[in-house]
Amino acid sequence: MIRWAPYAFVRLTLALAAGILTYLYIGDALPDLRGALLALAGLFLGAQIWATQSKSLGLTNLAGLLALLTIYSAGITLAQQSTESRRADHLYHFGSRIEFYRGVVDDYTVVRPNTYATTVRVSAVRVNGHWQPATGGIRVSIPRQEGQAEVTAPQYGDVWLVRGAPAPSKPPLNPGEFDYRRYLAFHQVYHQQFIHPDQYRKLATQPPSHLRAISMRTARVLDDVFRQYVHEKREYALASALVLGIKDDVDQDTKQAYANTGTTHIMAVSGLQVGLLFGAVMWVLSKIPGRRGPFFRFLTAALGLAVIWTYAFVTGLSASVLRAAVMFSFIIVARVTGRQSTMYNTLAVAAFCLLCYDPYLLADVGFQLSFLAVLSIVYVQPRIVAWLDVKGYFLDQQRPWQPRFVQKLWKWTSWSMDNIWQATALSLAAQVATFPLGLFYFHQFPLSFLASNLVAVPISSGAVYVGLVLLSLKGLVAAIGLFAPALTTLLDYGPRFVAWVFELMIWLFNEYIFLIGRAMPGALISGIHVTAPQAWLIFGVILALLTFFAARRLVWLGLACALMGVFAGNKVWAAHDLKTDERLIIYSIPRRSVCGFWQGASADIVAVDSLPLSETERTYRIVPGIIAREAQRVQYHTGWRETVVPAVRCAPDSGLVLTAWRGVTVAFVSQKLSPAHQPRSVSVVVLRRNARVKAADLATVFGKDARIVFDSSCRSWYVQRLTPELQQLGMQTYDVTASGFFTVQPRT
Structure with missing residues (x-):
C-alpha cells in the first residue's frame, strides 16, 4: 500500500501531468474547460472548509479527491491556453491570403551545410492591403550562399519584413519518418517557409528578451575563446558542445559514435554540467573551517544558486540548462530551508512549476529523460550499491602486521573501487527508468553504455572543469590587459597551457568513445520498434518489478509477468498482421x-x-x-x-x-x-x-x-x-x- 502523505506534491504533479497528457492525446475533442475548472475549484474549497470544521475522514478524502480532479482539469486547461493555434488571430486563420508578415527571430540559428534555420515569431500580417495583429511561429530556412556572397546568419532579435505566405508544416512524408510537424507544434510552431534573400528585409533589432540576447552573445564570445585556443577542429567542436552546448560544428560521424555508445548526454549541456558545478561549490565550501550554523547554510545556498545561474547565463539560457538549473535550485532551497522531507517531493515541485510555465515540456524528450533519470538514481542507486560492500571488503584485507604502506594501499584501493562501484550503480540506475524511452525514441540500446560511461564521464567531467578554468583565466588576462597591455603576451601563456590540457582531455575521451565503438561493434542493438502503448507496458513491468523487490509480495511479480505477456502478445499480433501486408x-x-x-x-x-x-x-x-x-x-x-x-x-x-x-x-x-x-x-x-x-x-x-x-x-x-x-x-x-x-x- 502506497502511503501518499509524505509525497503530497508527487500526487499533485502526477495529476497535472495526467491532465496535460489527456490534452495531448484528445485535446482537439475537448471544449474550453475554464468554467469547469472554476466550478471544481469552488467545490474543492467548499469541501475542504466543511471537512476542516467537521473533522470527518470521509469529507477529508472527498476534498482530497476533488483537489486531484481540480489539478487534473488545470493540466488540461493550461495546455489549452498554451496552444497558440486556438487563438483567433493565429496564422492558421489567414491561410494563403497573407501578402507580407512582420516577425522577430526568436530562437538560436542552426547552421546547416547549405542553409540557416531558425524560428520567427509573427506580430502582424498584411491581408488585402491591410495590416492586422497576428500570432504564430514559423520555422524558416534561408540559403547560406546567394551567388558569391555569404548570406548573413539571422540573429536573435532581428525584426523582419517577409513577402509571401508561410505554408503549414508538412506531416511525415515517408513511412515511419520522424514527425517534425508534431515536434514543431509542441514548440508552438505550425508553419514552415523557405525564404530567399530577396524575400525578406531586416527592419530593426528588438530582442523579445534583452537578458537572453545578452546571454546568447556571451555564449558566442566564449565560443570564440575555444575557437582561438583549441586548434583541432574536432576537439574544438566537442569543447564547445561539452561546456557551452553549441553543437554547430560537431560532425555526423562523431554524433553517431556517441549515440552508438550511449554517451550522447556528454555533448548536451544539462544536468551533468550543472551537477558538476554544484558539486564543486559544495566541495570547496566543505574545506572551510567552522562550517556550521544558519549563516553558513544560507551562504552555501547563495553561492550554489549564483554559480548555477551564472553558468546558465553564459551558456545562452538554453532550455536544457534552464531545466537543470530550476531542478537544482529547488533542491538547494529545500535543503537550506529544511523543507526537503523527501527528494521525490522536491523533484515534484520542480516539475510542477516547470509544467505550469510550459505544459508542453511534458512532451519534451529532454524533460522526460532528465526527471526519470534523476528519480531512478535517487531510488534505485542506493539499492544497487547495497548489493556489494566494496569498501568494507578491501578494508577487511588490512592486517595489523602489514607495513604502513600496504595498509594505505588497501585503504586507497577501497576508496577507488568504492567510487567505481558507485559510478557503476549510478549508470545502471539511470538506465532503469530511461530504458523504455530509449527504445521508443531512438530505436536502439547500446550494451556498451557501462564501459563507455565509466571512463568517458569522469574524463569529460574533468574537462568541463578545465574548460571553465580556461574561460575564467582568459577573462582575467583580458581584464589585466585593459590596464597593462604590455603584460598580455606574457600572461597569455597561462590560458595556452590550460587549453593544451583541455584539448588533450577532450582528445582522450573522444578517442576512447571511438575505441569502444570499434572494439564492440556488435554491442549496439538497433532497429527496435516500440509503439507508445508498448513503451507504457515496459514502464509498467519496471514499476511492478521494483514494487515486488520492495514489498516482497508475489502479486506484484504476477502483475509484471502479466504485463510482459500482454507486451509479447501485442508484438506477436503486430507481426501476424504484417505477415500478410x-x-x-x-x-x-x-x-x-x-x-x-x-x-x-x-x-x-x-x-x-x-x-x-x-x-x-x-x-x-x-x-x-x-x-x-x-x-x-x-x-x-x-x-x-x-x-x-x-x-x-x-x-x-x-x-x-x-x-x-x-x-x-x-x-x-x-x-x-x-x-x-x-x-x-x-x-x-x-x-x-x-x-x-x-x-x-x-x-x-x-x-x-x-x-x-x-x-x-x-x-x-x-x-x-x-x-x-x-x-x-x-x-x-x-x-x-x-x-x-x-x-x-x-x-x-
Missing part, C-alpha cells in the same frame, strides 16, 4: 525517384534513377519505415537490374518502363511518349524528371482510370502546370513531394 510505395525523397516493393517483413528498394541512395537518404527516409515494420530482409537496388521485380523497357532509349508486381502494373515515364507506344492498361503511372508528356497522350496510352503520380524528381512548376490538364480529363493525380509517399496494395 503487401504494398508498393513511391517514396518522397527530394529530387529522387525511389520505390519499394514490400512483402511482410521483406522489401526491395529500387532507385529508379540509377543513382545509389546516399547514407543520409537511407537513414532518414527509408530506415524509419524499416524499423516500424521490423523488416528482416531489405535489399537496395540501383536501377532495375538484379531486382526480383520484372521490369520491361519498351525500347533501348525509351523513357517508358513497365513493371508488374503482385497484380499491380506500374508505368514509369521520364520522356515524351511517341506514337509508337501502344495503349496499355496500368494501375499507376509515375511521371519522372519533368517528363515532356501531354495529358491527352497519357489518357490515350494508359487510359483515364490510371492514377497519375508525380514523384520527387518532378519540380513544383511542372506539377502545377500538368495537374489541371489531367484533372480536366477526369484523371486522378498525386504529388508525393507535397502529400508524402504514395502506396498501392495488390488486389486480393
Whole structure:
C-alpha cells in the first residue's frame, strides 16, 4: 500500500501531468474547460472548509479527491491556453491570403551545410492591403550562399519584413519518418517557409528578451575563446558542445559514435554540467573551517544558486540548462530551508512549476529523460550499491602486521573501487527508468553504455572543469590587459597551457568513445520498434518489478509477468498482421525517384534513377519505415537490374518502363511518349524528371482510370502546370513531394 502523505506534491504533479497528457492525446475533442475548472475549484474549497470544521475522514478524502480532479482539469486547461493555434488571430486563420508578415527571430540559428534555420515569431500580417495583429511561429530556412556572397546568419532579435505566405508544416512524408510537424507544434510552431534573400528585409533589432540576447552573445564570445585556443577542429567542436552546448560544428560521424555508445548526454549541456558545478561549490565550501550554523547554510545556498545561474547565463539560457538549473535550485532551497522531507517531493515541485510555465515540456524528450533519470538514481542507486560492500571488503584485507604502506594501499584501493562501484550503480540506475524511452525514441540500446560511461564521464567531467578554468583565466588576462597591455603576451601563456590540457582531455575521451565503438561493434542493438502503448507496458513491468523487490509480495511479480505477456502478445499480433501486408510505395525523397516493393517483413528498394541512395537518404527516409515494420530482409537496388521485380523497357532509349508486381502494373515515364507506344492498361503511372508528356497522350496510352503520380524528381512548376490538364480529363493525380509517399496494395 502506497502511503501518499509524505509525497503530497508527487500526487499533485502526477495529476497535472495526467491532465496535460489527456490534452495531448484528445485535446482537439475537448471544449474550453475554464468554467469547469472554476466550478471544481469552488467545490474543492467548499469541501475542504466543511471537512476542516467537521473533522470527518470521509469529507477529508472527498476534498482530497476533488483537489486531484481540480489539478487534473488545470493540466488540461493550461495546455489549452498554451496552444497558440486556438487563438483567433493565429496564422492558421489567414491561410494563403497573407501578402507580407512582420516577425522577430526568436530562437538560436542552426547552421546547416547549405542553409540557416531558425524560428520567427509573427506580430502582424498584411491581408488585402491591410495590416492586422497576428500570432504564430514559423520555422524558416534561408540559403547560406546567394551567388558569391555569404548570406548573413539571422540573429536573435532581428525584426523582419517577409513577402509571401508561410505554408503549414508538412506531416511525415515517408513511412515511419520522424514527425517534425508534431515536434514543431509542441514548440508552438505550425508553419514552415523557405525564404530567399530577396524575400525578406531586416527592419530593426528588438530582442523579445534583452537578458537572453545578452546571454546568447556571451555564449558566442566564449565560443570564440575555444575557437582561438583549441586548434583541432574536432576537439574544438566537442569543447564547445561539452561546456557551452553549441553543437554547430560537431560532425555526423562523431554524433553517431556517441549515440552508438550511449554517451550522447556528454555533448548536451544539462544536468551533468550543472551537477558538476554544484558539486564543486559544495566541495570547496566543505574545506572551510567552522562550517556550521544558519549563516553558513544560507551562504552555501547563495553561492550554489549564483554559480548555477551564472553558468546558465553564459551558456545562452538554453532550455536544457534552464531545466537543470530550476531542478537544482529547488533542491538547494529545500535543503537550506529544511523543507526537503523527501527528494521525490522536491523533484515534484520542480516539475510542477516547470509544467505550469510550459505544459508542453511534458512532451519534451529532454524533460522526460532528465526527471526519470534523476528519480531512478535517487531510488534505485542506493539499492544497487547495497548489493556489494566494496569498501568494507578491501578494508577487511588490512592486517595489523602489514607495513604502513600496504595498509594505505588497501585503504586507497577501497576508496577507488568504492567510487567505481558507485559510478557503476549510478549508470545502471539511470538506465532503469530511461530504458523504455530509449527504445521508443531512438530505436536502439547500446550494451556498451557501462564501459563507455565509466571512463568517458569522469574524463569529460574533468574537462568541463578545465574548460571553465580556461574561460575564467582568459577573462582575467583580458581584464589585466585593459590596464597593462604590455603584460598580455606574457600572461597569455597561462590560458595556452590550460587549453593544451583541455584539448588533450577532450582528445582522450573522444578517442576512447571511438575505441569502444570499434572494439564492440556488435554491442549496439538497433532497429527496435516500440509503439507508445508498448513503451507504457515496459514502464509498467519496471514499476511492478521494483514494487515486488520492495514489498516482497508475489502479486506484484504476477502483475509484471502479466504485463510482459500482454507486451509479447501485442508484438506477436503486430507481426501476424504484417505477415500478410503487401504494398508498393513511391517514396518522397527530394529530387529522387525511389520505390519499394514490400512483402511482410521483406522489401526491395529500387532507385529508379540509377543513382545509389546516399547514407543520409537511407537513414532518414527509408530506415524509419524499416524499423516500424521490423523488416528482416531489405535489399537496395540501383536501377532495375538484379531486382526480383520484372521490369520491361519498351525500347533501348525509351523513357517508358513497365513493371508488374503482385497484380499491380506500374508505368514509369521520364520522356515524351511517341506514337509508337501502344495503349496499355496500368494501375499507376509515375511521371519522372519533368517528363515532356501531354495529358491527352497519357489518357490515350494508359487510359483515364490510371492514377497519375508525380514523384520527387518532378519540380513544383511542372506539377502545377500538368495537374489541371489531367484533372480536366477526369484523371486522378498525386504529388508525393507535397502529400508524402504514395502506396498501392495488390488486389486480393
